Amino acid sequence: xxxxxxxxxxxxxxxxxxxxxxxxxxxxxxxxxxxxxxxxxxxxxxxxxxxxxxxxxxxxxxxxxxxxxxxxxxxxxxxxxxxxxxxxxxxxxxxxxxxxxxxxxxxxxxxxxxxxxxxxxxxxxxxxxxxxxxxxxxxxxxxxxxxxxxxxxxxxxxxxxxxxxxxxxxxxxxxxxxxxxxxxxxxxxxxxxxxxxxxxxxxxxxxxxxxxxxxxxxxxxxxxxxxxxxxxxxxxxxxxxxxxxxxxxxxxxxxxxxxxxxxxxxxx
Numbered sequence: 501x502x503x504x505x506x507x508x509x510x511x512x513x514x515x516x517x518x519x520x521x522x523x524x525x526x527x528x529x530x531x532x533x534x535x536x537x538x539x540x541x542x543x544x545x546x547x548x549x550x551x552x553x554x555x556x557x558x559x560x561x562x563x564x565x566x567x568x569x570x571x572x573x574x575x576x577x578x579x580x581x582x583x584x585x586x587x588x589x590x591x592x593x594x595x596x597x598x599x600x601x602x603x604x605x606x607x608x609x610x611x612x613x614x615x616x617x618x619x620x621x622x623x624x625x626x627x628x629x630x631x632x633x634x635x636x637x638x639x640x641x642x643x644x645x646x647x648x649x650x651x652x653x654x655x656x657x658x659x660x661x662x663x664x665x666x667x668x669x670x671x672x673x674x675x676x677x678x679x680x681x682x683x684x685x686x687x688x689x690x691x692x693x694x695x696x697x698x699x700x701x702x703x704x705x706x707x708x709x710x711x712x713x714x715x716x717x718x719x720x721x722x723x724x725x726x727x728x729x730x731x732x733x734x735x736x737x738x739x740x741x742x743x744x745x746x747x748x749x750x751x752x753x754x755x756x757x758x759x760x761x762x763x764x765x766x767x768x
Contacts, residue, residue: 502738503731503738503766504534504738505532505739505741505742505759505762505763505767506532506536506560506739506741506742507527507536507741508535508536508538508698508741508743509527509535509537509538510538510745511742511755512752512755520543520547520550521550521553524554525553525554527755528555530752530756531756531759531760531763532556532755532759533556533557534556534558535557535558536558536559536561536562536739536741537558537562537597538561538562538563539562539563540558540561540563540592540595541563541588541591544590544591544594544595545594547595548594548595548596551595558595558596558597559596559598559599559738559739560600560670560739560741561592561597561600562602562603562640563582563591563592563600563601564582564602564603564604565585565623565626565637566602566619566622566623566639567602567604567605567606568581569582570582571604571606573604573713573745574713575606575607575644575712585625585626585630586629589629589630589633589635590633592635593635597635598634599637599638599668600630600635600636600637600638601668601670601696602637602638602639605619607644610645610648610655611648613650613658616658616659619659620659620662620663623639623663623664623667624663628666636667636668637666637667637668638667638695638696639663639667640669640670640671640672641671641672641676642672642675642679643676644679645659645679646676646686647679647680654679654686656669657686657689657690660690663693668693668694668696669693669694669695670694670696670697670698670739670741671690671696671697671698671730671734672697672698672700672743673699673700673701673725673726673727674701674702674714674717675698677704677725678702678704683725683726684729684733685733687730687731687734688733691735691736692735692736693736694737695737695738695739696737696739696740697731697739697741699740699742699743699758699762699766700717700720700725700742700744700745701717701718701720701722701723701724701725701727701758702718702723702724703723703724704716704723704724704725712745714746715746715748717747718747718754719754719755720742720757720762721757721758721765727762728765731765732766740766742755742758742759742762
């Protein structure tokens, strides 16, 4: 099994907004060969040019597929409409992207099984559209999908059981742990559905449990999330993706240390 180490570009959002080409060149200089773009539809062409100039590929990316409007990183909704699945997949093709992952659905949509069924329906419909152009669809979790439990089963696992076999999962290991679930056991249960993880680490200090952005995230290997063990439990893993929601120190130093750790421990 070959696992590619990547970087979720939301990690360097401010740097990208200030200097797209320079920021991507800096990512490549830190040893990355792959990245995971976000909000890529509006800038597909310039992003593709900048990625090529930096020698970076984008095998996966984040775009909303099961929401009518954008959702902010803190979970609050907006009235800004999202591109259609067809527009998303057209942009993905420009970038050479083979997997598009829905990054977030609002916590209020995880209060009943019926709501989860609706999310599954939307993802399954998007997967059918994506399959026609050879683009896979996936879903990325935060904590609330694990905190929602129905008859002893987490909401995320309820969703997984309702998804078309073509829909994959990208598991954020930090948010699984924040949601009170063992990441290793979860990946064992989800099996081959998981093709990517956000290999995100943190101290999991209870004092920061309800803060956003999180104040406890650290370089991969420096925290309490069992990254190596969880990745070993993912039988079909393709991507181990570095991400920080927030980091107080030298961000580029932290992402490089995370890449080195993952490359040494799990990649290849």
